Amino acid sequence: MRIELPKDEMPRQWYNIIPDLPSPPAPPIHPGRMEPCTPDDLVDVFPMSLIEQDVSDKPWIDIPEPILDLYAQWRPTPLYRAVRWEQALGTPAKIYYKWEGVSPAGSHKPNTAVAQAYYNKQAGMKRIATETGAGQWGSALSYGCAMFGLGCTVYMVGVSYDQKPYRRLMMETWGATCYRSPNQRTQIGKRLLAERPDHPGSLGIAISEALEDAVPDPECRYSLGSVLNHVLLHQTINGLECKKQLAMVGDEPDVIIGCIGGGSNYAGHCFPFVPDKAAGKDIRFIAVEPQSCPSTTKGPYRYDFGDTAQTTPLLKMHTLGHDFVPPGIHAGGLRYHGMAPLVSQLIKEGIMESVAVPQTKCFESAVGFARAEGWIVAPETAHAVYVTEQEALKAKEEGVERVIMFNNSGHGYFDLAAYEAFLSGKLADYEYPVEEVQRALSVLPEVPEQ
Amino acid sequence: MRIELPKDEMPRQWYNIIPDLPSPPAPPIHPGRMEPCTPDDLVDVFPMSLIEQDVSDKPWIDIPEPILDLYAQWRPTPLYRAVRWEQALGTPAKIYYKWEGVSPAGSHKPNTAVAQAYYNKQAGMKRIATETGAGQWGSALSYGCAMFGLGCTVYMVGVSYDQKPYRRLMMETWGATCYRSPNQRTQIGKRLLAERPDHPGSLGIAISEALEDAVPDPECRYSLGSVLNHVLLHQTINGLECKKQLAMVGDEPDVIIGCIGGGSNYAGHCFPFVPDKAAGKDIRFIAVEPQSCPSTTKGPYRYDFGDTAQTTPLLKMHTLGHDFVPPGIHAGGLRYHGMAPLVSQLIKEGIMESVAVPQTKCFESAVGFARAEGWIVAPETAHAVYVTEQEALKAKEEGVERVIMFNNSGHGYFDLAAYEAFLSGKLADYEYPVEEVQRALSVLPEVPEQ
Numbered sequence: 035m036r037i038e039l040p041k042d043e044m045p046r047q048w049y050n051i052i053p054d055l056p057s058p059p060a061p062p063i064h065p066g067r068m069e070p071c072t073p074d075d076l077v078d079v080f081p082m083s084l085i086e087q088d089v090s091d092k093p094w095i096d097i098p099e100p101i102l103d104l105y106a107q108w109r110p111t112p113l114y115r116a117v118r119w120e121q122a123l124g125t126p127a128k129i130y131y132k133w134e135g136v137s138p139a140g141s142h143k144p145n146t147a148v149a150q151a152y153y154n155k156q157a158g159m160k161r162i163a164t165e166t167g168a169g170q171w172g173s174a175l176s177y178g179c180a181m182f183g184l185g186c187t188v189y190m191v192g193v194s195y196d197q198k199p200y201r202r203l204m205m206e207t208w209g210a211t212c213y214r215s216p217n218q219r220t221q222i223g224k225r226l227l228a229e230r231p232d233h234p235g236s237l238g239i240a241i242s243e244a245l246e247d248a249v250p251d252p253e254c255r256y257s258l259g260s261v262l263n264h265v266l267l268h269q270t271i272n273g274l275e276c277k278k279q280l281a282m283v284g285d286e287p288d289v290i291i292g293c294i295g296g297g298s299n300y301a302g303h304c305f306p307f308v309p310d311k312a313a314g315k316d317i318r319f320i321a322v323e324p325q326s327c328p329s330t331t332k333g334p335y336r337y338d339f340g341d342t343a344q345t346t347p348l349l350k351m352h353t354l355g356h357d358f359v360p361p362g363i364h365a366g367g368l369r370y371h372g373m374a375p376l377v378s379q380l381i382k383e384g385i386m387e388s389v390a391v392p393q394t395k396c397f398e399s400a401v402g403f404a405r406a407e408g409w410i411v412a413p414e415t416a417h418a419v420y421v422t423e424q425e426a427l428k429a430k431e432e433g434v435e436r437v438i439m440f441n442n443s444g445h446g447y448f449d450l451a452a453y454e455a456f457l458s459g460k461l462a463d464y465e466y467p468v469e470e471v472q473r474a475l476s477v478l479p480e481v482p483e484q
Numbered sequence: 485m486r487i488e489l490p491k492d493e494m495p496r497q498w499y500n501i502i503p504d505l506p507s508p509p510a511p512p513i514h515p516g517r518m519e520p521c522t523p524d525d526l527v528d529v530f531p532m533s534l535i536e537q538d539v540s541d542k543p544w545i546d547i548p549e550p551i552l553d554l555y556a557q558w559r560p561t562p563l564y565r566a567v568r569w570e571q572a573l574g575t576p577a578k579i580y581y582k583w584e585g586v587s588p589a590g591s592h593k594p595n596t597a598v599a600q601a602y603y604n605k606q607a608g609m610k611r612i613a614t615e616t617g618a619g620q621w622g623s624a625l626s627y628g629c630a631m632f633g634l635g636c637t638v639y640m641v642g643v644s645y646d647q648k649p650y651r652r653l654m655m656e657t658w659g660a661t662c663y664r665s666p667n668q669r670t671q672i673g674k675r676l677l678a679e680r681p682d683h684p685g686s687l688g689i690a691i692s693e694a695l696e697d698a699v700p701d702p703e704c705r706y707s708l709g710s711v712l713n714h715v716l717l718h719q720t721i722n723g724l725e726c727k728k729q730l731a732m733v734g735d736e737p738d739v740i741i742g743c744i745g746g747g748s749n750y751a752g753h754c755f756p757f758v759p760d761k762a763a764g765k766d767i768r769f770i771a772v773e774p775q776s777c778p779s780t781t782k783g784p785y786r787y788d789f790g791d792t793a794q795t796t797p798l799l800k801m802h803t804l805g806h807d808f809v810p811p812g813i814h815a816g817g818l819r820y821h822g823m824a825p826l827v828s829q830l831i832k833e834g835i836m837e838s839v840a841v842p843q844t845k846c847f848e849s850a851v852g853f854a855r856a857e858g859w860i861v862a863p864e865t866a867h868a869v870y871v872t873e874q875e876a877l878k879a880k881e882e883g884v885e886r887v888i889m890f891n892n893s894g895h896g897y898f899d900l901a902a903y904e905a906f907l908s909g910k911l912a913d914y915e916y917p918v919e920e921v922q923r924a925l926s927v928l929p930e931v932p933e934q
Contacts, residue, residue, distance in 0.1 A: 138858035
């Protein structure tokens, strides 16, 4: 059952959770000075408008008209009641899901991509540089840049560049330039390729290359697709729509579920409901991460770099160590060593739960979901589907008509090889790589208490 | 600009064009008796309810509730005013497009897939067999069958089965079984594989195999994804929605454009507007076919088989000959030797125009469309995009504010290799293969005047 929000009901402001947090967020630390960053530290990296959003204490931030116009190409996105899946599971629970797969890039990523492109355009930029793993973020930003006539330079992790050409082709169709990372165009790329000409790359290396490309160019800035406060802010349009859509059918959520890699899709989905919990409503927030990259369930909450090359400010977050290399699970978007500081803080403060799950169970649930609801979801999203199913079965056991909602953050059309691996019995699970995490955590920087 | 039809405004009947035609359609002919088919001739092939729809003289046919319920998962689909593309083209024309890419299978095909699955279920069937070329139809029917708990057996043209695994993987995710065609499971498949073990297959062969599989099994029927009257009927939900959506913004179409392979997507889009033209409104209907497979612009209007193996009834249509093998253009869905009899008749009677275009021009327009509107369309759909652009530029030349609408029938996420070929300058055009057509037309059956 599809619940459509009329277009004139689309939210016109983003929700900023910062003023509603029980304690102020820990500031980013400049790794040279070991003191909180000032806006000036970041001015060559991001436009000032985004730097300001990162630290804003206003609970609501107006969405500029040109962004609203673009959102309206695919937003409000539908909220579904999963009636057929409920029946298949035999659960008394009511399951709702928000469907972000209808965007031009097929996921929630364009919510921040068009916003970031807009603010860069406003700041007089001609181009944005970014990194991408499997290509979800790179394709979304390529779309966003095309909409505002900006150039877009994407450094794509080498192994994905070689094995998954389709996302790169989307970027190129939208007019972006996509380079295999590491690349001879950058100093760090040259160095790594000299050591190993067929270097497979990593997200950390690609970030470093994008920064090296962007920072010296006065008409170019860098962009990140998750983790940072302003990215999470832009995603809150999702949860704000869900609130209105649930109100249309007279329901309120008891459990809200989403997958976390950098944290932005789930933050956008659930943050607008956090004040309701603070106001006394009994809501469980369940963030789902992969067993093989369990940053919030196994990683300490402490300062770490956002990238492998140690070029970003230090962020206080759950982390497995910036040097940690996660196993090659199919949910590439969940293979990140850290976690958004705002999501980390909510978990630390006990407002949000998190759980780590194995990928085979996720695909099993995703196939059941596809056969009931029709949608073939991304491997990342499958993590949310699995835990939703578990919660629905628990409600069945308990005989409770619980309202469970999850963020169906994107389609899996470019991930069907993973479905094939599952369907043919070839998909394996990875154990939590405890020694690799211990090694990565042993080289974390010591940061003085702020 | 997105125009959303409220869900309670979704049409509850399909529009049947047959009673509105200037003359009755030519009947299908039984190739053995050379006389019009009776329903009994088809009863082992299709459920009776669909056979009756093929010849119904009722202008409106109620859509059963279970089909409406499934349609509501993704319908009404949005109609867009292409404001950004209009600006890019600098045209005074208003361009509208209907976006069918939001369905679970990513195209218009599920409109008939869920309907056919429903009627087969009602007729007590346990399974449906069908053929598919590049996989659009096979995946849509797999989805439809999953929704009604039916088995689904798909014979996929060998060369596509080998080269394009993703559509097959969608079918399997939805629980269907997909065989490479030709296949040892059928007599015709055995024969062909004995001649040539690596036989690449063809749509005609795959149809024959699906029929051979379905007909002897009392709990299985055959299904076709285009061409036949009942398929076109199910697609009219598209055009009926467009009428209401245009009324919401107070516009009426001057030109309606769509691509034609078997003819169903364009028929569904434009048939509901045909009575308006009969009533005196000045509407141009432009059907777009590939230059390399120009059935309506080069093929005669006469009786021919629907399949290569000459097993189907004879249909009166524009045809290049059932033995014609079209060049390997990227728009696999437009590589069919014939054309839906109802579309053929409208062209024959001068109600509809048709035009044949080269694929490189189509991709050029599709890239411009993607960079303006965001959507990356299927190669088939790109044919409609190109002719829409031509009409918009003509309106610019003439300085006329014309209303042009086209059917954006599906996304191109599985066709990005074709975009790469275009972007890298490697995409070629095929000339109209005149000698191959002459050969194929020389072996057509002679059918007595009906």
